[in-house]
Amino acid sequence: MIVVMEPGSTQAQVDAAVKKVGDLGLRANVIVGTERTVIAVVGEEREHAKESLEVCDGVSSVMPILAPYKMASRELRSEPTCVTAGSFSAGGSIIGTIAGPCSVESENQIVETAKAVKAAGATALRGGAFKPRTSPYSFQGLKEEGLKMLAVGRAETGLAIVTEVVSTEDVALVAKYSDVLQVGARNMQNYRLLEAVGNVDRAVLLKRGPSATMDEFLLAAEYILNEGNPNVMLCERGIRTFETHTRFTLPLASVPYLHRKTHLPVIIDPSHGTGHTYLVPDMAVAAIAAGADGLIVEVHPDPQNAASDGYQSLDFAAFKLMMDRCRKVANALDRTMPMATV
Ligand code: PEP
Ligand code: MN
Numbered sequence: 274m275i276v277v278m279e280p281g282s283t284q285a286q287v288d289a290a291v292k293k294v295g296d297l298g299l300r301a302n303v304i305v306g307t308e309r310t311v312i313a314v315v316g317e318e319r320e321h322a323k324e325s326l327e328v329c330d331g332v333s334s335v336m337p338i339l340a341p342y343k344m345a346s347r348e349l350r351s352e353p354t355c356v357t358a359g360s361f362s363a364g365g366s367i368i369g370t371i372a373g374p375c376s377v378e379s380e381n382q383i384v385e386t387a388k389a390v391k392a393a394g395a396t397a398l399r400g401g402a403f404k405p406r407t408s409p410y411s412f413q414g415l416k417e418e419g420l421k422m423l424a425v426g427r428a429e430t431g432l433a434i435v436t437e438v439v440s441t442e443d444v445a446l447v448a449k450y451s452d453v454l455q456v457g458a459r460n461m462q463n464y465r466l467l468e469a470v471g472n473v474d475r476a477v478l479l480k481r482g483p484s485a486t487m488d489e490f491l492l493a494a495e496y497i498l499n500e501g502n503p504n505v506m507l508c509e510r511g512i513r514t515f516e517t518h519t520r521f522t523l524p525l526a527s528v529p530y531l532h533r534k535t536h537l538p539v540i541i542d543p544s545h546g547t548g549h550t551y552l553v554p555d556m557a558v559a560a561i562a563a564g565a566d567g568l569i570v571e572v573h574p575d576p577q578n579a580a581s582d583g584y585q586s587l588d589f590a591a592f593k594l595m596m597d598r599c600r601k602v603a604n605a606l607d608r609t610m611p612m613a614t615v
Contacts, residue, residue, distance in 0.1 A: 467496035475504075511545055542570075543556035
């Protein structure tokens with residue numbers, strides 16, 4: 274349910290309504306909007322809960338949330354959420370760009386990439402230190418050594434760090450070195466991991482599972498939000514279809530669809546979404562045209578010799594050209610792609 278407070282309701286009235294929610298055995302999340310405050314009420318609903326809340330002082334109305342996801346729903350919050358983590362912001366009018374290699378390979382590789390992507394306009398640095406690989410024989414990442422290299426990249430450029438966490442026991446370690454925790458496509462329905470990242474003070478980039486429906490994707494986000502972490506971004510990275518000309522099929526209709534259903538920012542990954550370097554820039558431009566709030570793009574100093582995903586990585590020059598084209602489209606649509614100022 275959503276408890277909508279009267280415009281100008283007092284803090285004491287909000288507190289009293291929150292207490293009432295607790296007394297009913299439900300959980301309250303207060304969302305302060307520009308026009309009014311609403312209280313998201315989640316939990317298994319009891320009889321007469323709606324009526325008991327309707328009569329609280331300062332309450333304007335109590336409405337059911339029809340979507341299966343509650344906290345993520347647009348019904349709860351009509352304004353878009355802007356997620357900020359250090360140098361990076363995405364949502365509302367702001368478009369954020371996360372760029373960097375698939376895997377962290379060396380300090381030199383990550384620092385060189387951080388400088389190049391920042392100069393081209395990226396606002397966050399990506400790089401996997403814990404890699405979820407299809408084959409156990411593939412490069413698994415440099416683990417904590419890789420996280421330390423990312424921290425050097427941040428120290429040198431000021432760029433926020435986005436890096437994947439693949440298991441609950443690594444959450445504290447990865448959070449220590451990063452600004453945004455990436456939950457990868459393979460872990461979208463790892464509910465204990467979703468709860469764990471919901472309990473740390475870091476933004477989360479949640480990637481869509483390659484065969485997850487939109488409702489499953491949004492319910493996965495709901496797990497994180499329900500733990501009290503409001504800084505969740507949804508990443509469309511392509512789904513598995515019968516088609517083989519691309520690694521995955523990148524459905525850009527996800528952007529306007531998700532904007533209709535949720536207030537959370539939507540990030541597009543044209544690298545995994547296509548699996549081919551030559552397709553990445555056009556799909557990045559198309560993502561901005563479709564209204565995406567951000568991009569996550571694989572960029573490598575020497576894609577041909579990358580430890581992972583080189584075939585879908587851009588070199589520095591191609592990334593710069595892509596960013597220049599994206600910025601033109603963003604400006605034409607009254608969105609801003611800010612440069613990292615730190
Ligand atoms: C990645 O970002 O390198 C990655 C493994 O992505 P995904 O989880 O979308 O496959
Ligand atoms: Mn990759």
